[in-house]
Amino acid sequence: MKYSHGCYLLFILFLLSFTAQSQDKRIAPYIKAWKVSDTSQTRLAEETYAPYRKVRDRKNLPRDQKLVAELYQYLRNHPNDRLHVRIVMFDILIKTSHKIWQSKADLENMKNAIKIAYKLKDEQLKSELFAIYALANYWDDSKFLLYSFKAILIQQKLGLKLFNFKQNRYFQLSSALYRAERYKESISYGLHSLHEDKTSNEKDSADYIFQNDIIGASYLKLKKLDSAAYYYQNILNMLRKYRFDVQIMNDIWGAIAKGRIGQVLLLKGDEKEGLKLVEEYLTTVKQNKDSINIAIGENLIAQVKYNQKKYTEAISRWKISAHIATKMKLDEERVSSLYGIAKSFAELKHTDSTFKYFKLYEQIRDKHRDWLNSLETERLKLEMELEDLQSNIEKANLKVEFEKMVRNFILAFILFLTIIAVLLIKNRLNKVKNQKLLLIAKQQETEKHMYEARKHVEEFSKHILEKDRIIYDLSKALKNNKIIDFDKENNSLLKYILVTDQELAKFRLMITDAYPGFFVRLEAILKNITPAEERLASLICLKLKDSQMANMLGISKESVARSKRRLKQRLPIPEGETLENYIYKLATWYPQDAY
Template identity: 25%
Template sequence: MMLLYRTFLTLLLAGCCVALRAQEEKTLIIHQPEQARPPADTSFLAWKDASNKALEQKDWLQAARCFRQMGRICYHRGHYPQALDYHLQAGRLFHQQGETLLEAENLNDIGTLYYYNRQPAQARREHNEAFALYSRRQHRAGMAFTHGKIGHLYEKQQQYDSAFYYQRLALDQYLQIDDRRGMAKIYENIGSIYEDLARYDSAAPYFRRALALNEQTGDSLACIEVLNNLGDVLRKTGRYGAALRQTRAALAMALRHNEQYQACSAYRDIAKAFNGLGQNDSAYYYLELSRHHLLQIYSQENGRQVALLQTMYDIEKKNNEIGRLRNARNITLALVVVGLLLVAVAMLVISRQRLKIRNAQLLNAQEKRHYEIGKALMESEMEHKKLQEHSLKQELEVRSKELSTHTLHIIQKNQLLENLHDRLEEMVKEDRRDQKKQLKQLQLQINRNFNQDQHWDEFRGIFEQVHQSFFDKLKSCCEHLTPGDLRLIALLRMNLPSGDIATLLGISQDSLRVLRYRLRKKLNLPQGESLAVFIQSL
């Protein structure tokens, strides 16, 4: 049952990763002003008509704005080549009209396109050019936004030092102009970097600052994202109850605002939290809800893809027909009417068939791509876990070697002190008065240092790393253990011979038996049960 559950969890997470990647693409420009966000697919035709009208009237600035919006629509639907073409047309017109700020914004959009087209070097060049334009105009908000883009690019390339550097540059610039929306996004970015580095205690404060600023600005989508991040950090640090509270708050907001990507992510994180608590029935329930939302997202995305392809095809078809009509103006009216009727009938039949074939091919290619992506993500996750397991085994071996080295050092030191002590005792018995007093002082000093050595602290630190949670389990059995008791238990846990334990503690074998007897009493062990076996079983 557990194997089936884990397999289901892995497959669902792989699917969620594909959906969440699309969500990440959407949120890259989500923190711009509301009126600047791309319109829905149904507006593509309206923008196309507006661009044609602007070109006819030679309103180049309006035409550039239309091209940019059309590029954004294609970008959000995954048609990167077409999106790049529209953005490049917009960039040329913005440059010709001297609209520096709009040109810089468009360059940042192109940089994002190159990044998702797996061309990070070209993406960096576009962002650098955008930053140069903003710097020329001393536009601090644009400079900060571009620094945040560059920092995000470095984060995805796992160059975290550079990512921190640019995110902090962006934060300083946003602080200077008191742009709370921008500051919130940068705090969230810095928290994400710390989360990638598994420094969760450092990530949480930045996410909380981002949440507070987003609540002030009323950015509900950003609040949902940050709440999900906070819940994820708390879950990864084992605070499942607090994680559930944050993630459920994110889920409530996502459902209230119909943000299905965020709702899917929240359900998935709640399932993980319940799995961490050992409540697998609840985990399975929320995974099912996540899967249901994921299927809805796929269905909606496929519908939008088909709608956009249909719109673009209709536009191309319309433009072709207009071109043919213009070329046929010098032909007689009768020939034009007859020819157009024949062409229209033929094109109608052919285009419908071609459209059906093309849509079927596109759907098949998309399904194949989704399958390949999910398979690749699953394989990557399995390889990552194998690497983590190998790394943990190596670290455990290193710590065990260090623990043995420290133990050997203490044994050698105590044996040396014991030999010195015996030698001094013999010298004292020789009864030479000129040195007897000094030798007694040395002997007393050696006795005091038998059990006071800094290596005991180092020994305990390494022991706790090798045997994690051992002392916590031990204290659950008995809360009244002294430091000396804990030291003896640690040595017994290492299966050291009684002679070595007595040497390490600087006591005799008889004293060691007394200590073991007292420890058995404190642990309430029944007569006949082995103390060593009990300690090894913890």
């Protein structure tokens, strides 16, 4: 039973290990690509994004969500700012591919990612993030315009060749500018989109057709009729080469192009041909229940009926257009329709209805103008917030750099002090070493000098013995009545008698050289020592007999004995120790301060 339980645990551990390895293997290509920081980062990232650029089958959603969860788990285990930004971008891309609208949490995650991107000081990464953040705010025209502009400006500065789907970015910006009624700018970015589409390998025919529509509509608003007709004719030409998978789209786009060309003809005064094309357009979009284009078509035909003074029919069509425009929140068509209804009632002399619709027209028109103004105000506000964010991050970066500089300065200063301390210590050690060597040399020299001095002392001792012998010989000769050369013997004796001050000084110097610490120690122990006591102690130090000392000092042996007793009494000699032994110990003491 225990064996089975152990096998089961091993099996579970194996499964967990295998699962972890599988997860790591699955996310490894993403991690590798997203950690790149050079100019190839966009291309490598796009290779991982490619499967998610188009609408995905809903059945893939659980697998895609699991992949995102694994990436976030990896980020928690391996924090990395660059990886953080890329994973947030990928998360938004996954949701967009499954038509999942971004939540407030998603938008907050992207705002946080923008802060991180600023901190990284990577303009290329920041431009990619701005582009995705703009798409996430597609229906918020202020944010969409601002972040689209920012993305494109950065990419133009860095070089468009580094980026994919450039034409899409221009197209989206052109579309937003059209909604903001900034028609000239819309055309400019739209033309950039068409140019990039021609040179790109990533073509999107649907966007290409839509871009021609936006440019054509912008030219219509600017009353540049030939230019408008040119771009709508481009759509018809494109539809001969490219067909949508769904036939309805082919029919609707063909009808839109013809309807707009019809509008151009109407504005040029060709009512017959223009009305024919507009009616064909309206019929097709009604068949396909395209509400927006129905509102536009009814508005166009209503204007024709008004020009024909068919005011009742014009009112009827404008009311249809106004109703749809109100429902679809198409302010432009609604304003146009209400104005048409008001002026038609004015022609019919229906005063109340005229005032009613003029008032309604003015309300909607003013509201629309306020919205347009708010777009610019909000855009400026957002730009200021973005600049503040950048400024705050730059200040934070400067603070970090300053702290880093201060830290480096402190470390450098500490290193400098350490080097100085090491040099000082080394110098001190060398000095101590040299002093030690000098002391050793001095000690050796002193020891050599002491050795030589002691040899002199030994010689002196020998001379004293020789003196004793001479005295002995003299005494013996006198007893035996022998003839003695007194001059010669006298000279020999005079060499070894310590009577004169000069001889005493020489003797003291000799003892000091041989035993440097002797007199120092003796004088320290015996305060106010007399010269006689010094001489006696010196002779005791030489281990001479009383008789020898008597001869040296020129006194009797008994006087030497008495002097020794007096000296012993003055010295702090321990009980049981002799004077001679005490004096010998003083001779062996060597002052350390002498080195």
